[in-house]
Amino acid sequence: MSPPLVEVSGISRSYAMRSGMFGRSTAVxxxxxxxxxxxxxxxxxxxxxxxxGKSTTGRIVLGLEPPxxxxxxxxxxxxxxxxxxxxxxxxxxMQMIFQDPLGALDRRLPVATQIxxxxxxxxxxxxxxxxxxxxxxxxxxxxxxxxxxxxxGALSGGQRQRIVLARALATKPDFLVxxxxxxxxxxxxxxxxxxxLCDLQVQxxxxxxxxxxxxxxxxxxxxVVAVMYLGRIVEIGSADDLFARPEHPYxxxxxxxxxAPGRRSAGRIVLxxxxxxxxxxxxxxxxxxRCPRAIARCASEVPVLSAVGGDRQVACHLVTGPRVExxxxx
Amino acid sequence: xxxxxxxxxxxxxxxxVPVLRGVDIAxxxxxxxxxxxxxxxGKSVTWLAAxxxxxxxxxxxxxxxxxxxxxxGAPATELDRVxxxxVAMIFQDPASALNPVLTIRKQLCEALALHRDxxxxxxxxxxxxxxxxxxxxxxxxxxxxxxxEFSGGQVQRIMxxxxxxxxxxxxxxxxxxxxxxxxxQAQILELLSTIRREMSMAMVLxxxxxxxxxxxxxxxxxxxxxxxxxxxxxxxxxxxPVHPYAQGLIGAxxxxxxxxxxxxxxxxxxxxxxxxxxxxxxxxxxxxxxxACGLGAPSLAPxxxxxTVACIRAEASRRALLGIAAE
Ligand SMILES: Nc1ncnc2c1ncn2[C@@H]1O[C@H](COP(=O)(O)OP(=O)(O)OP(=O)(O)O)[C@@H](O)[C@H]1O
Ligand SMILES: Nc1ncnc2c1ncn2[C@@H]1O[C@H](COP(=O)(O)OP(=O)(O)OP(=O)(O)O)[C@@H](O)[C@H]1O
Ligand code: SF4
Ligand code: SF4
Ligand SMILES: [Mg+2]
Ligand SMILES: [Mg+2]
Numbered sequence: 025m026s027p028p029l030v031e032v033s034g035i036s037r038s039y040a041m042r043s044g045m046f047g048r049s050t051a052v053x054x055x056x057x058x059x060x061x062x063x064x065x066x067x068x069x070x071x072x073x074x075x076x077g078k079s080t081t082g083r084i085v086l087g088l089e090p091p092x093x094x095x096x097x098x099x100x101x102x103x104x105x106x107x108x109x110x111x112x113x114x115x116x117x118m119q120m121i122f123q124d125p126l127g128a129l130d131r132r133l134p135v136a137t138q139i140x141x142x143x144x145x146x147x148x149x150x151x152x153x154x155x156x157x158x159x160x161x162x163x164x165x166x167x168x169x170x171x172x173x174x175x176x177g178a179l180s181g182g183q184r185q186r187i188v189l190a191r192a193l194a195t196k197p198d199f200l201v202x203x204x205x206x207x208x209x210x211x212x213x214x215x216x217x218x219x220x221l222c223d224l225q226v227q228x229x230x231x232x233x234x235x236x237x238x239x240x241x242x243x244x245x246x247x248v249v250a251v252m253y254l255g256r257i258v259e260i261g262s263a264d265d266l267f268a269r270p271e272h273p274y275x276x277x278x279x280x281x282x283x284a285p286g287r288r289s290a291g292r293i294v295l296x297x298x299x300x301x302x303x304x305x306x307x308x309x310x311x312x313x314r315c316p317r318a319i320a321r322c323a324s325e326v327p328v329l330s331a332v333g334g335d336r337q338v339a340c341h342l343v344t345g346p347r348v349e350x351x352x353x354x
Numbered sequence: 355x356x357x358x359x360x361x362x363x364x365x366x367x368x369x370x371v372p373v374l375r376g377v378d379i380a381x382x383x384x385x386x387x388x389x390x391x392x393x394x395x396g397k398s399v400t401w402l403a404a405x406x407x408x409x410x411x412x413x414x415x416x417x418x419x420x421x422x423x424x425x426x427g428a429p430a431t432e433l434d435r436v437x438x439x440x441v442a443m444i445f446q447d448p449a450s451a452l453n454p455v456l457t458i459r460k461q462l463c464e465a466l467a468l469h470r471d472x473x474x475x476x477x478x479x480x481x482x483x484x485x486x487x488x489x490x491x492x493x494x495x496x497x498x499x500x501x502x503e504f505s506g507g508q509v510q511r512i513m514x515x516x517x518x519x520x521x522x523x524x525x526x527x528x529x530x531x532x533x534x535x536x537x538x539q540a541q542i543l544e545l546l547s548t549i550r551r552e553m554s555m556a557m558v559l560x561x562x563x564x565x566x567x568x569x570x571x572x573x574x575x576x577x578x579x580x581x582x583x584x585x586x587x588x589x590x591x592x593x594x595p596v597h598p599y600a601q602g603l604i605g606a607x608x609x610x611x612x613x614x615x616x617x618x619x620x621x622x623x624x625x626x627x628x629x630x631x632x633x634x635x636x637x638x639x640x641x642x643x644x645x646a647c648g649l650g651a652p653s654l655a656p657x658x659x660x661x662t663v664a665c666i667r668a669e670a671s672r673r674a675l676l677g678i679a680a681e
Contacts, residue, residue: 283565
C-alpha cells in the first residue's frame with residue numbers, strides 16, 4: 025500500500041456550549057482522540073449520527089480550524105501555520121465540497137466566473153490559460169460552456185453541485201473533503217454525481233475524505249469506512265467487509281436500520297432510548313445507554329479502538345474480549 | 355370492497371402552471387400506501403389538495419372521496435371535522451407544525467377537544483396516554499414541556515401523538531423521518547407500523563427513500579411530474595419495475611451488499627412545470643422513448659393484477675429489464 029497522503033493522529037476538539045441563557049457553559053467534545061490515515065488515491069468514508077463529529081473532523085483535517093490536541097500531517101509534513109505562503113501552497117492541494125451547493129455559490133455571478141476564482145486567487149496561469157482550464161473543468165463535470173454562462177439560480181441542484189465540484193478541482197488538488205455532497209439531491213441526480221465523483225477520482229487519482237450519513241452512498245465510493253459515535257471512531261475497516269459483517273453493536277444497528285428494498289424489516293435491530301447528546305456524553309462506552317449488548321463494564325470503562333483481525337478495528341469490550349486496556353479518555 | 359379514499363383525476367395549478375396533472379389513487383381500509391418520486395413531483399401537493407389545505411390561488415379540480423363522500427368543494431365545517439379527525443397528516447417540516455410558545459399538553463389537549471368528545475380530566479389523561487403510546491419517557495411530567503425541550507426524534511413522536519388524537523382512519527405521513535438519523539428513523543417507522551396495526555389505520559407514507567417505502571408499505575405509487583406513472587405491490591415494484599422512471603430510480607440506488615456496480619443514473623433533470631414537454635413527461639430522459647411518446651401523455655393502464663403503468667412501451671420496458679433485446 026502507498027504511504028498515506030493524509031495522516032491524522034489523536035485529534036481532539038471541544039467547543040464551549042452554554043445551556044440556557046444564563047446557564048453555565050459546558051464543553052462539548054465534538055472530536056475526541058480521532059486517528060485516521062488515508063492512502064494516496066483512496067477514499068475514506070466517514071459515517072455516524074448527527075453531531076458525532078464528522079464535519080468537525082473534516083474541518084480539522086483541512087486545516088480550517090486547529091485541533092486542541094493531536095496532529096494532522098499532509099504528504100508527510102505537518103500542516104503549515106495558517107496565513108503563511110507554505111500554508112497557501114498546501115491549501116491549494118486540498119479542497120472541500122459541502123452539502124448545500126446553492127449556499128456555496130454566489131447567486132450574483134455566472135458560474136464559470138466562480139470556477140475560475142481559485143485560479144485567480146492562487147494566480148495560476150495566464151488569463152487565456154484560465155479560460156481554457158474553466159472549459160476543461162466544465163467538460164470534466166459533464167457540463168457545457170453554455171452552462172458556465174448561467175447564474176446558479178438557473179441550474180438544477182445536481183448541476184450546481186457539479187459546478188462546486190469543478191471549482192474544487194480547479195487548482196488540481198490531490199485531496200478533497202466532501203461533506204454530505206449528495207445529501208440534498210434526489211436519488212436519480214445523486215447517482216449522476218456519485219458516478220462522476222468515482223470517475224474523476226480514478227482519472228485524477230484523487231484522495232477523498234467522504235462524509236455522509238448515507239451508508240449506501242458511502243459504500244459505493246469508499247475503500248475504507250470509519251464509523252463515528254459521539255466524537256470517537258468506534259469501528260473502521262474496508263467498506264464492503266464492514267457493511268457485510270459489522271462488529272460494533274452501533275455499526276450493527278446502523279446497518280440494520282438502513283432500509284433495503286426487497287428485505288422486510290423483520291429481524292431489524294431497533295435501538296431503545298434517545299439520540300445521543302454530545303453535551304452530555306455518557307461515561308464509559310458512550311453508546312452504552314442504547315446498546316442492546318451492554319455489560320456492567322461498559323458503563324465505566326472506555327473501550328479502546330483495537331485491531332480484531334484483518335484490517336478491522338473495533339472499540340467495544342465484547343469484541344476485543346477480556347484483554348483489559350484501562351485508559352482514561354481525558 | 356370500495357376504497358376508503360379514492361382520488362380521481364386530481365389536478366392542481368398554481369398561477370396557471372399545472373403541477374398535478376390528473377392523479378388517481380385508491381387507498382383501502384387499513385392499507386399502507388407508499389408515495390415516492392422526485393422532489394417537486396407533487397407528492398405533498400396531492401394530499402394538501404385532497405384535504406383542502408392549499409392556498410387560495412391554487413386551482414384544484416377532479417375528485418377526492420372519503421367513504422364515498424366528495425371532499426373537494428365540501429363546506430369548510432365538514433373539512434375541519436375530517437382533517438385531524440378521520441384523516442390526520444404529519445407534515446414534512448415538523449418544527450413548523452408545533453407551536454413553539456405552547457406546552458405540549460396545551461397543544462395535545464386542543465387537538466383532543468376539537469375531535470373527541472372528552473372533558474376535563476379525561477382530556478389530560480388521554481394526552482398522557484398518547485405520549486406514552488408514542489414512547490416519550492416520563493410522559494406525565496413531560497406534558498408541561500415546550501417543543502424545543504425535546505430532541506428531533508421526540509418532536510416527531512409528539513407530532514405522531516397529535517395526529518393520533520382524533521383516532522384517524524387514515525394517517526398521511528409526509529417524509530416523517532427524513533430529518534432524523536438512521537437509528538432514530540428505524541424507531542419511528544417501527545412505532546408507526548405498530549400503531550397502524552393496533553388501530554387498523556390506513557397510512558400514506560410519502561418518502562423519497564425507496565427503502566423506507568419498500569419496507570413499510572403494502573403498495574407503492576411512483577410519481578413523476580404531477581402524475582402517477584406506476585403503481586404496484588411493494589415487493590413487485592422493487593423486484594420488477596416496469597416504467598422506465600421507476601426502473602431508473604431503483605437502478606440509481608447503491609446496493610448495501612454484494613458486488614458494487616456502476617449506478618444507472620437517469621440522465622437530465624426533471625422538467626420545469628411551466629415548460630412541460632407534450633406527451634410523456636419522462637420522454638426527454640427516457641432511453642426507450644420513441645416518436646409516439648411525444649404524441650400524447652400515456653394514461654395509467656393495468657398490466658397485471660393490482661399493477662398499473664403509464665407508459666406506451668410498458669412491454670418493451672419490461673423486456674429491457676429482463677435483458678431480452680427489445681425487438
Ligand atoms: N463551531 C461550533 N461551536 C460549538 N459547537 C460546535 C461547533 N461545531 C460543531 N459543534 C458541535 O460539535 C458536535 C459535532 O458537530 P459536527 O458538525 O462535527 O457533527 P456531524 O457529525 O458533522 O453532524 P451532522 O451529521 O449533523 O452534520 C455537535 O454537538 C455540534 O453541535
Ligand atoms: N403554494 C405553492 N405555490 C406555488 N407552487 C407550489 C406551491 N406548493 C407547491 N408548489 C409547486 O408544486 C410542485 C409540487 O410540489 P410538492 O411540494 O407537491 O412536491 P413534492 O413531491 O412533495 O416534493 P418534495 O419531495 O421536495 O417534498 C412543485 O413544483 C412546487 O414548486
Ligand atoms: S463496549 Fe459495551 S456498550 Fe459499548 S458497544 Fe460494546 S457492548 Fe455495547
Ligand atoms: S411513454 Fe415513452 S417516453 Fe414515456 S416512459 Fe414510456 S417509453 Fe419512455
Ligand atoms: Mg456535518
Ligand atoms: Mg413534499
